[in-house]
Amino acid sequence: MGSRRSNELSPHEIDIATEPIELETLSYDESVRKFIADAERRGLRPDTISYYKDKLGLFRRWLVAQDMTDYIRRVLRTDVDKYIDYLREDRGLSNGAINTSIRAIRALFGYLYDSKYIRNNPMKGYPLLKVRKGNIETFTMKQLRQLLNAPDRRTFIGVRDYTYMLLLLETGIRLSESAEILVEDVKLSEGVVFIRHTKNHFHRYVPIQAKMKEQLKRYLKIRGTCESNHLFVTLDGEALQRGALQKIVSKYGKQAGIKGVRCSPHTLRHTFAKLSVMNGAGVFELQKILGHSTMEMVRVYVNLYSSDVNEKHKEFSPLRDL
Template identity: 75%
Template sequence: MSKRRDNRLNSREVDVALEPIEFNTLSFDEAFRSFIEDAERRGLREHTITYYQREIGLFGRWLFSEDKAELISRVVRADINSYVDYLKNERGLKNGTINTRLRAIRAFFGYLKDSKYIANNPMENYPLLKSRTGNIETFSIKQLRQLLNAPDRRTFTGLRDYTYMLLLLETGIRLSECTGILVEDVKLSEGVVFIRNTKNHFHRYVPIQSKMKEQLRRYLKVRGTCESDALFVTLDGEPMQRSSLQKIVGKYGSRAGIKGVRCSPHTLRHTFAKISVMNGAGVFELQKILGHSSMEMVRIYVNLFSSDVYKRHKEFSPLKNL
């Protein structure tokens, strides 16, 4: 007579019993679809969702080419290593670009693990590639004057574009953040602008000084009332789209004949950081205004642009008394 089974399962048997069926059946396409649907439910920015679709979609194509997309649960760490090797050796991508893809893939597998669609996360503690931070492009004061003198402020679009570029320079806000600003977010009496469309979903106020307040006051007076609540609008009164705002700095940079630097909203953000650091801004103030969730990028700005070290070098230079 066989021994009666113990009704209580051991730990290994419990794992088997409670393992979701999806562990063995979910394909890459199904997993990818679930991830994007979850991102939409959580209200992630359209720009972020597009980023995930692009980067994870490219990873999915590689999985299909390697016959590894049928079951997402069978993707292991060695496959991630192979994908990185492919990007480096066959595609010739730089480490920074590869890291952009790895961050998206990490979010993807993190979601699958948290949702219990996979038992093991191949991206768990996966290190990003070392990427040297090169010189961050910024505008010189001369280039800033050329850029800001380029719009024809006798036209509505010129006045609008000048105000937009001045606001980017004054506050260092991101393009996507500027796109989301409403008229009601401009608090002239308080000297702040409310930023609602943030990268990390933490709303914040950014300070503006007298020149910026006066320029916004002029623009708002000319803008008048229209159906859209957006701060920056077209001639038809429609809100300016991200793609249109993206092109403004480049258009006027080209018109002003600016060379040797990429004319973009992000370059104005870098320029804000540079001038702020050179004028004595601290890391905590800079982090709060720029809306960085960590100190990493702020420290890079300080290391690159702080003038203190150069001033102190005059005092301790080994050649001083030779």
């Protein structure tokens, strides 16, 4: 007859007794479902949730090819290394593009570990790849004139699209922000537009000047009353969706024959920042208007486009008195 075991459990046995049953059996798909459900409960933006679904879906395809989707605990740090090598070498993605996948995978495993679905977090402290800061694409003044002259302003669509592109250039707002502007958000008498759908959940007002106010006034008269309260609408009076708004700049860029720069809402945002800095905007004003939560991107704009250094260099150039 063997010796009687102790009734007291060891620390390791206590871990086994109290850990969630899913710890050993949770699949990759179940893990992602739990992660997305948690993101929705926390009220993350639909764009953010779509981003997680997209990047984690791409990772899933790779895991399926490795026959590794059955248990989430099987995914190790070395597997993530191999996936990143695959993205770089087989898919030819840039470090910046790969970093978007790393962030999503990091968020998934961080959630699983914090929720005690896994014992070890293979992504703990996983570094992002180094991204060389290159030049930021912007439109030249000539290209801006070509772009803004392209819409046929004898049509409703032409007036709407011209107003839309002018607003992006005037305010530097994001595509996702522009898609959610309502008619009531346009405060012509105050010279501001209220931005309700922001990346960091902090609502803000962006200023508009005389030319923009006049154009919005014209557009609103032509727009009239519709079923939708959204500022930008279709011929049927329905809200113009983000996908359709995204294509506007590209459409007129092609029409105007603009080459050598990506014609997109984000390029207009960069162009707004560039011209604002060149015209003397300070970092704090720019940060507030652009809605950046940190100064990092604003400093990039200032370093690239500030003319102060050039002007000062005229005064202290070593060749000045030669």
